[in-house]
Amino acid sequence: MPTRALVFDFDGTLADTESAVLQAWQAIFREHGTELPLAAWYAVIGTQRTTPAMVALLGEHVPGIDPDSLRPGLRTHVLRLLEDLGPRDGVRRYLETAREHGLKLAVASSSSGAWVNPHLERLGIDHHFDAVLTGDLHRAKPDPDLYLAALDALGADAAETIAFEDTPHGVTSAKAAGLTCVAVPNAITRNLDFGQADVVLPSFTAKPLEALLSR
Missing domain, CATH: 3.40.50.1000 (HAD superfamily/HAD-like)
Incomplete structure (x- = not known):
């Protein structure tokens, strides 16, 4: 056929775009004194679970973190990386x-x-x-x-x-x-x-x- x-x-x-989003999340994790394990990223890539999974994972290292406080910085970082893409x-x-x-x-x-x-x-x-x-x-x-x-x-x-x-x-x-x-x-x-x-x-x-x- x-x-x-x-x-x-x-x-x-x-x-x-995925490279930019990953880099932005890696930067956020480093700002909070930890590293983002790539295995955790690969487990959710291509789904809708990326942001909730990353917030939950970061919360394991930084208890009590407010997810809403992350979004402005994440968006700004991603858009900056995507400007010339x-x-x-x-x-x-x-x-x-x-x-x-x-x-x-x-x-x-x-x-x-x-x-x-x-x-x-x-x-x-x-x-x-x-x-x-x-x-x-x-x-x-x-x-x-x-x-x-x-x-x-x-x-x-x-x-x-x-x-x-x-x-x-x-x-x-x-x-x-x-x-x-x-x-x-x-x-x-x-x-x-x-x-x-x-x-x-x-x-x-x-x-x-x-x-x-x-x-």
Whole structure:
């Protein structure tokens, strides 16, 4: 069956925002005299549990800390790191090629629309997508709900759709929805287990989209 649609995760896949968020949390932990264990980060990456998990972990080292007191500094740090961030290498070409082939495109992200949509606009790639599905309106990954909603929004079947992910939780979500999944890990996730993915690429520049469409 030919490929008719593509669904992309946002954070870490279309743009490496995850590195900025991790760096901001690492800075907060160090400000409070401790280090953020990467294993704890990997356990929640790609889900909606990142912030609650980090607050709970920090609270183990700094009892009585007020979560609300962390948010302004975290947001400021993240936005500063993201000021000059563009899409990951090869992403624009993938999106352009998809349009040339008449494919439908969607974003499926566990993050909120208030986070995802402004970043898509800032990156200058929002116009490529027919639908943007986010975790404030759907159950977050690894639940398949976001991908099922994306298929519904695009009017596409799972068998004719490819998902692109950068985390094992995301791959689990896409596969549970019945999609073919291409993992494109980033610098933060490249050492994780992507055994569930159908294809693993080191980057979007490693293989042209046409090669995946012809599988």
